[in-house]
Amino acid sequence: MGEFMNGSRASTRVELKDGWMLKQAGDESENAWLPVQAVPTDVYRELLANKKIADPFEDLNELSVRWVADQDWVYKKHFGVDLQAVSPGARLDLVFEGLDTFATVYLNGKEILTSENMFLSHRVNVNDHCRSDNVLEIVFDSARLRGQKLLEEHSHEHRFIARQTEDGRIPVRKAQYHWGWDWGPILVGTSGPWKPVYIDCYVARIDDIWVESQFSDDLKDCSGYIHGNTAGDLNGAKVSISLTYGGEQVFRTECVVGTDGSIKCPFAISSVKLWCPQPYGAPLRYRLDAALYRDGTVVDEKSKMIGFRKVELVQTPDASGKSFYFRINGTDIFAGGSCWIPGSSYLSELSKEKYYDWIELLQRGNQNMVRVWGGGIYEDDAFYDACDELGVLVWQDFCFACGNYPAYPSFMQSFELEARQNIQRLRSHPSLVIWAGSNEDYQVQERYKLHYDYSDKDPQSWLKSNFPARYYYEYLLPKVVQEEHPGAAYHPTSPWGDGKDTADPTVGDIHQWNIWHGTMEKYQYADSLGGRFVSEFGMEAYPHLETILSAVTKPEQQYPGSMTMDFHNKAIGHERRLVSYVAENFQLKTDLPSFTHLTQMVQAEAMSYAYKHWRRAWGTHTGTQGQPIERKCGGILVWQFNDCWPTMSWAIVDYYGIRKPAYYSISRALKPITIAVSRTVRDWSKKKMNEMLELGQVDPTTEAREGTVYNVWIANSTGVVAASEVKVEVRFVSIKTGSSVLPTQGRAVQMDTNSTTDVWKDQVGPLNADLCDPTKPFDLDKYDPYIIHATLYLQGIRTSTDTAWPEPFKFLDFADRGLKFKKSGDKATQVIITADKPVKGLVFEETRVMRLNDNNFDIVPGEDVLVEVEGVPLNELRYTYVGAPVGSIKIDFT
Template identity: 50%
Template sequence: MARTRVDLCREWKFRETNGSLPDETPWLPVRNVPTQVHMDLLANNKIPDPFLNLNELAVRPLADKQWTYKTQFPKPKELSSERPTITDLVFEGLDTFATVLLNGSEILKSDNMFVSHRVDVTSLLEDTNELQIHFDSAMLRGRELVKEHSHEHTFYVRQTEVSRVPCEVSKDLQTCSGKILAKVSGANGQSVKISVLLAGAVVFETECTVESSGIAETPFNITHPELWYPFTHGSQTRYELRAALGPYDMISKMIGFRRAELIQQKDEFGKSFFFRINGVDVFCGGSCWIPADSFLSQIPGRRYRDWAKVLYDGNQNMVRVWGGGIYEHDTFFDACDALGIMVWQDFAFACASYPTYKSYLDSVETEARQNIRRLRSHPSLIIWAGSNEDYQVQERYHLEYNYEDKDPQSWLKSSFPARYTYEYLLPKILSEEDQFAIYHPTSPWGDGKPTADPTVGDKHQWDIWHGAMNRYQEAFRLSARFISEFGMEAYPHLETIRSMITDETQRYPGSMMMDFRNKAIDHERRVATYVNENFTVKYDIASYTHLTQVVQAEAMHFAYKTWRREWGRRKCGGVLVWQLNDCWPTMSWAVVDYYLVKKPAYYAIKNALKPLSIGISRDYHDWTSGHVDPTESWKDTKFDLWLVSDQNKPVQVDVVVRFISIRTGQEIRSPVELDSVTVHPNTTTEVLKDYEVTDKTNAESFDLSKFNPYVIHAAARIDNEIVASDTYWPQPIKYLNFDNRNVAIRAFGQNKVVVSAPRPTKGFVFEETRGVRLSDNGFDIVPGQERVVEVSGTDVQTLRYTYIGAPESSIALSAQWKRVLGKGG
């Protein structure tokens, strides 16, 4: 008899069930499960939309309440047959302290939202069945547990399976071997057919017997496997894995094979930290990921695929799933598998000193084993990390930690017992469940050295924005072996601001509602500092939104260009911005907002991570510290030029470097033309070092009124087509005059816009809206080079835009931003 599945996702009801409430409290309808109580209360008009205005405050008390959900369902027809049948109730996740009753009998207690449950309920089923789930307040129960275990642990919190395939690709990439496991319910002693297919053709097949444990297991070996690569370095070949129990019961999934290594070797800079996939060194450029929604039930599979496409389109080949979120749905990993995006997965521990009492560790072990088994067959999952920033908590609170002490039992007796989880328990479980997986004790981490050490392991570089609040122009000083977090905040586009703040009188920088939306500590002074340091400030909402976005884009430009340059000597193995996405509409470090609307910073990253990228740098000159000379950056006449490539073979490019007056748009000297420059594969090619533009200006005779500041613009061409470009501006931008830019925009056909200007123009931004797709945004314009932007999802003539120095009438109000009016093509 074929296996059948009945989804109990409809006809649910719920109500609050605190002890003081009467039994006649009415039950309210639930649309579907999975769900969250906020969504159900909102659907029943019991609460305001928590995503609007200050409504989050109104719904905070819900966290202290208890809730009960119930549904009724008939006995499965199969139980009426003469053939023995087993019926399991499966719960894929219960958040968090839940008691489950079937027909009045308690069948399950759960205390971990990351654990699934399967309960045999065959003997309890009746013709009509009632299922109830009682949820305690996770907030209150958590506080009770802290008190209960306070004598043995001091709690520090800084902030708030089917068919599995562990396998290894040989070093020479010629064979792939391992074992295939299938978990089968109620089929002890029966035969299961295991098959592996490539493009419909069987490459491995065997039959094996289901053991008493319910596991069917077989070794396998495939010669000359077609391998999975990140999209920046190859194809994403996937095989189909099938498991069949008899002629009617068959399941399948897509898997992939690759050899992944974390290369940590001593070198001139300390100890390397980069990934090697199928023998190829891979620079990891990408983002950190948080849950895509505050209410997880609102995330359809399509939205996960859309987010993965955002990564792919932005040349981002790695995403780091933050430990303060969740173990994402298989759809997320399927999308990363299909598109060739590597996943760094943190275990679900973040920003705290976690306890180690026995029942807690038992729950941790169940959670880890379940999620490793569920995810280990995804070729995109490259590395597991034990936690996020928990060792920074250890440093902050001076908890005991002696790296030279290698006795796990002694760690349990220290004031930082969580070390036992990250350095003993989790790696032990991972080695048992997937012996070929890469494990990293935490993020950031480097062989027990301080987490800020730039010479080893990965680093969270928060001296931009947090900490010392270095200027983003100082990124060259802030490199590390692998930068797994850094970021800069920006406002989302105006449509998103309007959608989250409905009170027009609150739509201005620094309003109560604007400040409330932003959850970053001291955000107003940090945003203002970076904007004021670099740009002439205008405080209407449209202008300020634009400035924050340009600041964020500039920070991404300096960081990704600078740190990727260091790939040449493997000094920096990767850069992951905090963060890709938002879980609600807000202003934050995200480079794409909650509605998948891209900020200009997204495009700055996309440009820096092109398969072939060109970069210009000049010496950093401070402009406000003490008695420094603020004109130094204008008088500096040297620059560096380099190219960096992800490609697997050399390419020839022609390079042209131009020097263009910001005031007049004229070239101040003849261009530097370099023909047939060889760009070496998968490394950095240094082209010019300390190249002299002109004779040094005599500082004694320097006259600011006569000085002609200029940009340096470099373009790399193949067959006369520009494949990469970069523009270096004198810093800071606010000292420059942007009068009379005279930017011209014209529509070109139905889906293209051409942007040009007679003078160098900074921070040209289209106001993006939901559903609109642009090939580029947030760019600079230089004379003689037209920027062609492909547009979909809207009529090109409805686009609004602005730029640094735009006329007041174009940015005073969002509705008055200039629109594309010209026609052409």
């Protein structure tokens, strides 16, 4: 290893990336060892690269690789070290940033490390073991079988419950989704060094550097302490620390390293530049640099980007219960975004560039928060770096999900170290604004009636109950978070309602699964299903056709409901749930392109209803002087943003990064300034027909006879706008003819900042005079349903539109829409779409190489839609819309 330069006293790191081999433990055959592409990696990736298994993401191949999880696996690498080039007194450490999961490490036949926690990093001094030629071996035991063994060992002291997949995952500190979930495959055999392995040569080093800060009342000045930890030969060591903004150094100091290796330097900055989430400001950052000196020579350096911001989780009693929202830098923040699951079943394939692309995609969709779900991992630094840079807030769960976790000593000790390591690693990221103890573990407590007495405040008694993990969520983690990340917001679990029912909509956060799961409420009733913060809800949909066909490769299986299609949809009861939502709302078509589009429309409409109604509950000014706005809903996070494999799921963006139509619905609903319109939705399918007939709510002709009540409002997440007085127009357009059934209504409105502004409230739309007499038979030929189309003009520019349709869509006639496509001037990347009659849900079929600035839109006569297209020629575009004669139509510019 010539990288250890002659006599150099500086730290040197050499990554052990290439030259590894892999074999199944116990296989002594001649061809047992397989070449490894590179580390980080896992067994599936290498078996696939060596053509030893079929691709688990295709067809039913997941079943054919189940054997992998029940085997032990060995990785081996030879590497050299030029010991003569290593400085006298220097240390040689082997560093393993992540080993998945039960690993024993040998160097030159000597055991140097055992690990039973995927989420831990390890540093091992190997000065006494290193030679000029070395053999490094890592033996990985089967995590699935070790989990089964742990169940047997501890069954007398703990009731293991896994609400998803097998109980054996619960005692294993490994990404829980590897055991499968209701959106992902069972691929437990991901054994391997899933993060980098390297050898570190140093005399002294900086382990960590981070900032603890506080602000003046006006937030103009920032002060506090810069902390750090060092290791090695620290005799006479000093550290130089500086803060730089925009290339200008704004702070510099030098301090002596403590005898325990610690660093603590006071700092102060005037006129501090604050980090803000979008769209509330710019995510401004400083560079923090530290240099460690011995005898006047720099022996190690560390640099990171940091941000200064003041975060408050506001939970105060109000008229609706108790609030739950974030206040950052003194500004109330509406958090609109998504829940994030790991971006692949093969974690080691996720590069820095992929992470950035994912977060940029989320941010471009006007989302400003992402929740890292507890059944996955503490994500790579690149994930949080991207969030920092792009102004996206992070909600971070600790890695517990949907289970009853034990608290025997070895488990607790491992988890506490896991928590401390990952808090230390992530605490410098300004984007990370809250830690949560788990995902849905208190729902497990409720469902299985595990002991829980909120009035009991003795943590030791919790350990003796059959719900001992309460000790983590309500005692250990709050303590550890404050010790390692002082001042950080902490939430015991998600969802959590201050020890009340986890579904209580008046306090804390909720997971609203009575849309899709539970009672399968109509998504049209989302406005009555909200809470103080909705941290999960969702609706399933198929991905675009390219992704479906990549996973279901056999033509004879490429139809809705085939064995392979159903196998890839892991959601329990997905057949009846998905078809029910489609059939309730749309004319059911079962060819693959049409059915794909209909499922996407169900998801997109559910997102539109939920986001715009719950965002409306962010708060409306009362007009009373001095009265604060009641923040009835502080945020919305859809389940889920992404997938870990190509599949049908709740994701709004599929495994390959292809956006579903719902992505665009959310993007429109979360625009910094946007218009929204709603109208009466009558339940056309209630079971208690006699009761509902008395209320006039099951008769599909009621709206035509009695009119519809509509509301129009503006949602504004900005504090300052160029012109606070805006213009709003509302049109009533016949679906049959495309003509207006009432003159356009216009109104100038004084738009409120960082809140919602009602423009029209509980207005009655036009009636159909020919159908108003209830004593006469309903003449369907005279039924002329209309859309309500609202437009917001800001400084005379059409800024936002929204359309409310009479529902269900299956009652409407979408024939002869008069759709027209034309290229915009000489530009080969722009398409202008117009229609003679209203069009619902026009969707271009997206692919991996395509990027659109907009998709899934309604088209209203008299208004055109311009779409920017990148990656494919315009004449290759295919599209469909609700009621289209066939499922996928090639664009025609003639």
